Amino acid sequence: MPAWTRARALILILALASVTAGALNAQETPGPELPATQSEPEPLPEPSPTPVTEPEGPSVSVRLRSNRFMPAIVRIAPGTTVIWTSEEPEPDLEHNVIARDYRWASSNFVAGESYQRRFTLPGEYRYFCDLHGGMAGRVTVE
Numbered sequence: 093m094p095a096w097t098r099a100r101a102l103i104l105i106l107a108l109a110s111v112t113a114g115a116l117n118a119q120e121t122p123g124p125e126l127p128a129t130q131s132e133p134e135p136l137p138e139p140s141p142t143p144v145t146e147p148e149g150p151s152v153s154v155r156l157r158s159n160r161f162m163p164a165i166v167r168i169a170p171g172t173t174v175i176w177t178s179e180e181p182e183p184d185l186e187h188n189v190i191a192r193d194y195r196w197a198s199s200n201f202v203a204g205e206s207y208q209r210r211f212t213l214p215g216e217y218r219y220f221c222d223l224h225g226g227m228a229g230r231v232t233v234e
């Protein structure tokens with residue numbers, strides 16, 4: 093074999109080795125980290141004071157008007173749902189319904205909106221609106 097052919101063969105082998113090493117290196121090199129796909133969590137729906145469905149079983153209505161509960165006192169049987177509905181003529185006037193012992197409370201709601209609560213246990217449930225002094229009522233379950 094002539095010397096120049098050996099030299100070419102050597103160069104070829106070196107070149108192949110280099111390419112192979114490069115390919116191995118390329119395989120070992122980790123690719124760029126893909127950002128973890130993280131979808132935004134779905135926001136929870138705002139609690140709405142407006143009833144979506146009619147309550148099951150008996151119900152009584154209490155209207156909110158002129159910063160008063162009407163009627164301010166209701167007597168109901170256990171299992172009855174009380175529905176407080178604002179009928180204020182001023183659309184932005186807010187009220188709420190809060191148990192005096194703070195065991196339950198509505199969010200603030202405006203005219204046309206309602207809050208409802210089912211009373212299952214006998215007792216006297218006093219409540220008020222903390223936005224208007226003297227705006228109070230009572231549910232007697234017997």
Ligand SMILES: [Cu+2]
Pocket residue numbers: 159186187188221222223224227
């Ligand atoms: Cu009020």
